[in-house]
Amino acid sequence: MKINGNEIKPGNVIEHNGGLWVAVKCNAVKPGKGGAFNQVELKNLIDGTKLNERFRSSETVERVRLEQKDFQYLYEQDDALVFMDTETYEQLELQKDFVGDRAAFLQDGMMVTVEMHEEKPIGVTLPDQVVLQIAEADPVVKGQTAASSYKPAVLENGVRIMVPPFIESGEKVLVDTNEIAYIRRAD
Structure with missing residues (x-):
């Protein structure tokens, strides 16, 4: 879904420079000279790098909707963590470093939410x-x-x-x- 650059809000996921980015902070700027723009701090969903970008209201960006699926944590196997889709019973293996430091908090049978984009996992949310x-x-x-x-x-x-x-x-x-x-x- 295309949106104007001035409509980007914190939490929005956009496609930019060939990658998926989440808007962390947004600041609408109206300078005395020139057109208004939206100063947006972006964080890459895949590798975590940050980027500051200016979007003018005339620019359009692709807003991405992430699919959220519930998975159950099953077990750890070498460097991989195995999860099961609670609807289809299909298993999903994710690398430990994909989950990060919070992997230590996974417990047998724990329900987690996996964010997917085009059937590819891009994030895991544990219970708070x-x-x-x-x-x-x-x-x-x-x-x-x-x-x-x-x-x-x-x-x-x-x-x-x-x-x-x-x-x-x-x-x-x-x-x-x-x-x-x-x-x-x-x-």
């Missing part, structure tokens, strides 16, 4: 929060104030996070998978 057990946590240092101090801890998946002083080994905590940060104790 997961419950994990603290494998080890440093002991509390006497005299430390609870208000501002966090201590390092290691989750059962090997990821290091900072937790409040009252959290101990063996406790289950809720973790934000986007920020890789402690939220609260799990119920």
